[in-house]
Amino acid sequence: MREITFGEAACEAISEEMEKDERIFYMGEDVGRFGGSYGTTKGLFEKFGEERIKDTPMSEAAIVGFALGAAITGMRPIAEIMFCDLLCLAMDQIVNQVAKVRYMFGGKVKVPLVIRVPFGGLRRAAAQHSQHLEAWFLHTPGLKIVTPSTPYDVKGLLKSAIRDDNPVIFFEHILLFQKKGYVPEKEYTIPIGKADVKKEGKDITLISYSLMLQRCLSVAQNLEKEGIDVEVIDLRSLFPLDMETIINSVKKTGKVVICHQACLRGGVGAEIAAQIQEKAFDFLDAPIKRIAAKDVPVPFSPVLEDFVVPTEKRIEEEIKKMLY
Amino acid sequence: MENIEEEKLLDMYKKMVRIRKFEEKVEELHIKGILPGLKHLYIGEEAVAVGVISCLRKDDYIGSTHRGHGHLIAKGGDVKLMMAELYGKKTGYCKGKGGSMHIADINIGILGANGIVAANIPIVGGAALSSKMRKKDQVAVSFFGDGGANEGIFHEGLNLASVWKLPAIFVCENNFYAISTPQEKVTSVESIAKRASSYNIPGYSVDGTDVLEVYRVAKEAVARARKGEGPSLIECKTYRFKGHYVGEGQRELSYRSRDEVKRYWEEKCPIKKFKNYLIKENIFTQSFLEDIEKEVDKEIDEAVKFAEESPYPLPEEALEDLFFEGVK
Numbered sequence: 001m002r003e004i005t006f007g008e009a010a011c012e013a014i015s016e017e018m019e020k021d022e023r024i025f026y027m028g029e030d031v032g033r034f035g036g037s038y039g040t041t042k043g044l045f046e047k048f049g050e051e052r053i054k055d056t057p058m059s060e061a062a063i064v065g066f067a068l069g070a071a072i073t074g075m076r077p078i079a080e081i082m083f084c085d086l087l088c089l090a091m092d093q094i095v096n097q098v099a100k101v102r103y104m105f106g107g108k109v110k111v112p113l114v115i116r117v118p119f120g121g122l123r124r125a126a127a128q129h130s131q132h133l134e135a136w137f138l139h140t141p142g143l144k145i146v147t148p149s150t151p152y153d154v155k156g157l158l159k160s161a162i163r164d165d166n167p168v169i170f171f172e173h174i175l176l177f178q179k180k181g182y183v184p185e186k187e188y189t190i191p192i193g194k195a196d197v198k199k200e201g202k203d204i205t206l207i208s209y210s211l212m213l214q215r216c217l218s219v220a221q222n223l224e225k226e227g228i229d230v231e232v233i234d235l236r237s238l239f240p241l242d243m244e245t246i247i248n249s250v251k252k253t254g255k256v257v258i259c260h261q262a263c264l265r266g267g268v269g270a271e272i273a274a275q276i277q278e279k280a281f282d283f284l285d286a287p288i289k290r291i292a293a294k295d296v297p298v299p300f301s302p303v304l305e306d307f308v309v310p311t312e313k314r315i316e317e318e319i320k321k322m323l324y
Numbered sequence: 325m326e327n328i329e330e331e332k333l334l335d336m337y338k339k340m341v342r343i344r345k346f347e348e349k350v351e352e353l354h355i356k357g358i359l360p361g362l363k364h365l366y367i368g369e370e371a372v373a374v375g376v377i378s379c380l381r382k383d384d385y386i387g388s389t390h391r392g393h394g395h396l397i398a399k400g401g402d403v404k405l406m407m408a409e410l411y412g413k414k415t416g417y418c419k420g421k422g423g424s425m426h427i428a429d430i431n432i433g434i435l436g437a438n439g440i441v442a443a444n445i446p447i448v449g450g451a452a453l454s455s456k457m458r459k460k461d462q463v464a465v466s467f468f469g470d471g472g473a474n475e476g477i478f479h480e481g482l483n484l485a486s487v488w489k490l491p492a493i494f495v496c497e498n499n500f501y502a503i504s505t506p507q508e509k510v511t512s513v514e515s516i517a518k519r520a521s522s523y524n525i526p527g528y529s530v531d532g533t534d535v536l537e538v539y540r541v542a543k544e545a546v547a548r549a550r551k552g553e554g555p556s557l558i559e560c561k562t563y564r565f566k567g568h569y570v571g572e573g574q575r576e577l578s579y580r581s582r583d584e585v586k587r588y589w590e591e592k593c594p595i596k597k598f599k600n601y602l603i604k605e606n607i608f609t610q611s612f613l614e615d616i617e618k619e620v621d622k623e624i625d626e627a628v629k630f631a632e633e634s635p636y637p638l639p640e641e642a643l644e645d646l647f648f649e650g651v652k
Contacts, residue, residue, distance in 0.1 A: 062480035
């Protein structure tokens, strides 16, 4: 069983796909010799050279726009935006252009484009380098949104994203990059749009993604010792959203907790909760609980940030409250 | 002036007339309440689109604007499919999903009109990048206005196209007004072409109502791009003979006088100027050109007929075409 890090698994996915398809290229800030601010492209420059691993100026709108222009004229770009927060600088290109061109043009163009975005708080990086803005894109028809939580998943999902003929925003939590896990050497992909039950259980359904999924899993394992059987669902992608897996679990447990690191108000959890009550109200034994960051910008001081972001302790307490 | 073949001159004239007559029909149909939505007419600016695009091949790319009908027609867009799209019909270029500001035809290099000012600049840059990476000699042209030259993406796009020496041409259609705001009130330079020096690329400023002058300069820029020598910026000083949008009405008088508009019509109408030139130089006779105009009239009438007779999409078709291989 080969174990590699999340970051290595992602690079491996890109490298393998680039070897197979010369239309794929990579562009972003400091992604060349430097290897990406978080090692997102480590080793790729040496292997593929500056023609295919392109350092760009600090021009986020241009990074996305140029990638879009290339995508609709025969290439398959991967555009990296260094931080989720910096997506704000490229919002017109993402929301008004990338997400809409296929639809506006009556389905007559394909947009094989991956926008790869490291994100994540808990790095004491404060309000402009810690945001989780994924809900904005869930609210933008035309984009797929992928949020892997393990080395195995990131490799399989990134390969699928690169092969997809639609635009995909691919969020990777910076604190997961060093996480090690099983990644087979053999070729595999994971379809986008299928959630993964990371732990089966019958007492309560705990839904999450990315780094918080790891916290949820850890809580579930602890609770098992106390005889509480938590089912943990990893969404893997926020759109397409696998409501089927969620509903099947709700039917079994009757209780749902949704956990994310993005702030509570208008978050992904709100959408999921709404869909559950529309589709499975009769199966619910308790109101749905959302556990999310508090509705403030992410503060700097560790004392403050740890209060704002969901902790394992908070997740555990909320689950217990629902069960007793 | 170099010799331009008669066939080319005729094609240029016909396209300018086609744009003018298409736009006049759009204006008429809009005022009658037949066409829904927003329309931005290209009347007065025909020499820019035709002058530049006459230097391009079918497989070259263009990125257009909210005022895009002229670019699309100049690049070979089908007026029937355009008109049907403006009617919101199923047979339109975008099956009724795009309308005036989003018509595209990738097969002939039209990467789309665009409702966001200057937003096509990086997209065209990306098409130029793609051409270079695929080792083709296709060039890509971005059209935008004097208003667009004040968007941040103008800077990002021209800088990157220059740094990567891409086969791109940036054409600023300077019609002196960003909607109602005069250029001199909001723009740091008198000539947009001056900004080229910031990006270390050639900058030209031409009379955008003179199709042959536009053609001559664009040809140089296209040749340079095709040879791999990088992008150029061409400022075409032109004039929007109509309001910012159809239906602007009296509000137009808040930023320019009737006399100013009248003066441009009299002195600068690009079609009148080109026609006079063609007759004066004994290239074509007046009656020959008038026959061409009648031919175009017929084309436009046929386009309207096609659009009128076409079906609307079914309402549920609004849910199609978002993703390739549809996501449920």
